[in-house]
Amino acid sequence: MEPIITKYVREPNSYTLDFYLQHGGYESLRKALGTHTPDQIVEMVKASGLRGRGGAGFPTGMKWQFVDKKSEKPRYIACNADESEPGTFKDHVIMERNPHLLIEGCAIACYAIGAKVAYIYIRGEFYHVQQVLENAIAEARAKGYLGKNVLGTGFDCEVYVHRGAGAYEAGEETALLESLEGKRAQPRNKPPFPAVYGLYGCPTAVNNVETLANVPLIVQHGPEWFAALGPEKNGGPKLYSISGHVKRPGVYEASMDITLKELIFGEQYCQGMRDGHTLKAVIPGGSSVPILLPDQLDTQASFDGVVKAGSMLGSAGAIVLDDTTCMVWLAENLLHFYRHESCGKCTPCREGTDWLFKLLRKIESGQGSMRDIDLLSSVATNVGGKTLCAFGDAAVTPVLTTIKHFRHEYEAHVREGRCTCPADWRARQPVGAH
Amino acid sequence: MSFHPKMAYDATFHKSTRTLADNGPVFTFTPENRARLDEIVTRYPADRSRSAVLPALFLVQHQQGYITGHAMRHVAEILKVTPADVEDVVTYYTMFYTKPVGTFVLSVCRTLSCAVNGAERVVEEICNHLHIKPGQTDASGTFTLIEAECLGACDRAPVIMVNDAWQELQRPEDIPALLENLRQHGEAALTGCHHVIEKK
Numbered sequence: 223m224e225p226i227i228t229k230y231v232r233e234p235n236s237y238t239l240d241f242y243l244q245h246g247g248y249e250s251l252r253k254a255l256g257t258h259t260p261d262q263i264v265e266m267v268k269a270s271g272l273r274g275r276g277g278a279g280f281p282t283g284m285k286w287q288f289v290d291k292k293s294e295k296p297r298y299i300a301c302n303a304d305e306s307e308p309g310t311f312k313d314h315v316i317m318e319r320n321p322h323l324l325i326e327g328c329a330i331a332c333y334a335i336g337a338k339v340a341y342i343y344i345r346g347e348f349y350h351v352q353q354v355l356e357n358a359i360a361e362a363r364a365k366g367y368l369g370k371n372v373l374g375t376g377f378d379c380e381v382y383v384h385r386g387a388g389a390y391e392a393g394e395e396t397a398l399l400e401s402l403e404g405k406r407a408q409p410r411n412k413p414p415f416p417a418v419y420g421l422y423g424c425p426t427a428v429n430n431v432e433t434l435a436n437v438p439l440i441v442q443h444g445p446e447w448f449a450a451l452g453p454e455k456n457g458g459p460k461l462y463s464i465s466g467h468v469k470r471p472g473v474y475e476a477s478m479d480i481t482l483k484e485l486i487f488g489e490q491y492c493q494g495m496r497d498g499h500t501l502k503a504v505i506p507g508g509s510s511v512p513i514l515l516p517d518q519l520d521t522q523a524s525f526d527g528v529v530k531a532g533s534m535l536g537s538a539g540a541i542v543l544d545d546t547t548c549m550v551w552l553a554e555n556l557l558h559f560y561r562h563e564s565c566g567k568c569t570p571c572r573e574g575t576d577w578l579f580k581l582l583r584k585i586e587s588g589q590g591s592m593r594d595i596d597l598l599s600s601v602a603t604n605v606g607g608k609t610l611c612a613f614g615d616a617a618v619t620p621v622l623t624t625i626k627h628f629r630h631e632y633e634a635h636v637r638e639g640r641c642t643c644p645a646d647w648r649a650r651q652p653v654g655a656h
Numbered sequence: 657m658s659f660h661p662k663m664a665y666d667a668t669f670h671k672s673t674r675t676l677a678d679n680g681p682v683f684t685f686t687p688e689n690r691a692r693l694d695e696i697v698t699r700y701p702a703d704r705s706r707s708a709v710l711p712a713l714f715l716v717q718h719q720q721g722y723i724t725g726h727a728m729r730h731v732a733e734i735l736k737v738t739p740a741d742v743e744d745v746v747t748y749y750t751m752f753y754t755k756p757v758g759t760f761v762l763s764v765c766r767t768l769s770c771a772v773n774g775a776e777r778v779v780e781e782i783c784n785h786l787h788i789k790p791g792q793t794d795a796s797g798t799f800t801l802i803e804a805e806c807l808g809a810c811d812r813a814p815v816i817m818v819n820d821a822w823q824e825l826q827r828p829e830d831i832p833a834l835l836e837n838l839r840q841h842g843e844a845a846l847t848g849c850h851h852v853i854e855k856k
């Protein structure tokens with residue numbers, strides 16, 4: 223499939239309004255406002271089968287339909303640009319090189335659910351991206367694509383960027399809303415869902431950047447075109463972020479009938495593992511999903527395909543690991559992340575991540591016993607499914623999946639009293655993206 | 657009363673040991689920053705000025721380098737929230753500093769994709785050169801080293817964020833030159849984000 227969303231990202235000035243207009247920009251917004259009612263847009267997105275690109279793969283049209291239209295309160299679009307899932311860097315490219323596509327998507331989404339304001343919640347580390355977005359918004363506003371009376375249709379729409387300050391948990395949708403309200407990024411109980419009780423207690427749709435970037439394409443080319451771009455229920459273009467031990471890490475756009483194997487080994491894509499090494503494992507959807515082994519890579523890299531293989535597509539950020547990777551070390555590295563990022567609101571996650579990290583550090587440094595391995599699984603199963611938000615399940619996944627597939631490595635660490643994998647990753651030179 | 661007959665009444669543990677943020681020097685926004693904040697507040701509904709707490713704190717940090725108790729109270733007054741509301745936020749987010757930091761804050765990503773590309777060695781190298789540990793500032797007050805979690809540019813691993821700018825694809829042997837260039841030329845010495853190809 224020819225890239226659609228990222229078609230022009232390597233062109234100079236691809237982020238300017240002039241460039242965007244020369245390539246058919248804002249025609250979808252004009253079409254949506256001119257010839258469609260909001261309900262028709264929602265129907266269109268539903269018919270396209272667009273699924274949320276933020277992690278869960280929930281149908282976007284349905285999410286919009288659930289937005290409480292009977293409420294007297296204002297409605298909001300909150301665009302999730304927190305992109306903090308380890309191994310994920312696709313929204314980054316959209317916002318930096320094709321910001322107007324996202325802005326157009328935000329405006330159409332506002333029209334569809336009857337909102338007048340969209341907030342783009344961007345992670346604090348993306349300061350340079352925020353500058354690009356804010357300039358793009360100012361440009362669009364000056365030309366009447368945003369602001370009062372958009373394109374003379376009487377529709378008002380403002381898009382603002384709100385900067386986070388370094389919290390992974392702010393990516394969880396209700397935590398994001400809390401953070402937007404000027405509080406700690408800690409999630410709320412669900413239900414009520416944001417569609418009913420969201421930002422400032424008003425009906426809100428929280429959508430990922432890539433999700434909203436697909437909306438103008440659907441309006442422009444029609445839902446049938448979109449659905450036909452991929453396997454059933456997995457339509458549309460998809461961005462994959464691939465990093466780790468591959469020759470050409472980067473963001474690749476493909477239709478979801480591509481296989482993981484092709485993404486990792488294809489000439490057009492990552493071109494395989496770095497020289498002299500073989501593939502050991504792939505984490506296909508950011509750090510929070512189960513590991514896939516080399517013999518499972520013929521699976522389709524679609525939401526449903528990866529689930530069939532026993533993992534999840536998540537944010538489609540694949541971390542590819544070669545034969546030098548110690549799986550105990552890997553779990554320790556990721557649990558360091560989860561322990562650091564746990565928001566602390568509920569006990570199993572706050573305490574459990576710390577326990578898991580300490581146990582893993584003990585085993586990795588050669589001080590562990592066989593009992594510690596069982597204790598690890600026991601702590602992990604007592605966190606998973608018992609927490610307020612999905613972070614708890616995500617945090618224990620690296621532990622459970624490495625024990626499941628690589629228990630022998632844990633045992634070897636205990637038996638030999640040291641890390642048994644050659645630690646040459648430490649001496650590794652960066653591969654360098656193209 | 658005490659919790660136990662044998663326990664002295666003045667046992668200290670049930671007294672709160674919580675200390676409020678140090679007041680620090682008197683802080684008021686410069687007129688430009690104040691105007692900027694007033695504009696930001698208008699982005700949120702009229703009765704929701706609390707939403708501007710994060711942007712206001714970034715402005716404080718931009719002006720003063722770190723966030724003091726006095727600054728928190730100043731922000732609280734402007735946004736009509738309590739100082740505790742502001743402190744609550746400051747102490748939660750990792751990008752807000754409550755202590756002075758160096759001119760350049762080096763946040764080295766240590767999460768998986770960067771780690772398998774040698775991030776740990778990069779950290780070691782910085783530590784050796786500056787004679788500090790992660791979390792510390794060097795003697796000259798120029799550099800603070802922080803180990804950060806995934807910065808969202810894993811294809812350009814290892815990544816270092818220097819204040820708000822980026823330096824990508826760092827090898828351990830690049831570190832001496834990076835530090836020297838920063839000392840001499842400031843942030844202009846950085847590669848920035850690779851997507852900004854026009855800059856090159």
Ligand SMILES: Cc1cc2nc3c(=O)[nH]c(=O)nc-3n(C[C@H](O)[C@H](O)[C@H](O)COP(=O)(O)O)c2cc1C
Binds near residue numbers: 275278304307434
């Ligand atoms: C701990 C946690 C972190 C998350 N981080 C992100 C994130 O960084 N970006 C994102 O788009 N969604 C993230 N999500 C998913 C969001 O909660 C939500 O499902 C998503 O923004 C919905 O948008 P979508 O329907 O367009 O996918 C996270 C979820 C959890 C539980």
Ligand code: SF4
Binds near residue numbers: 409563567571
């Ligand atoms: S599971 Fe973890 S991140 Fe989620 S609410 Fe509980 S403590 Fe916070």
Ligand code: FES
Binds near residue numbers: 309310767771806808
């Ligand atoms: S792991 Fe370092 S930027 Fe993602």
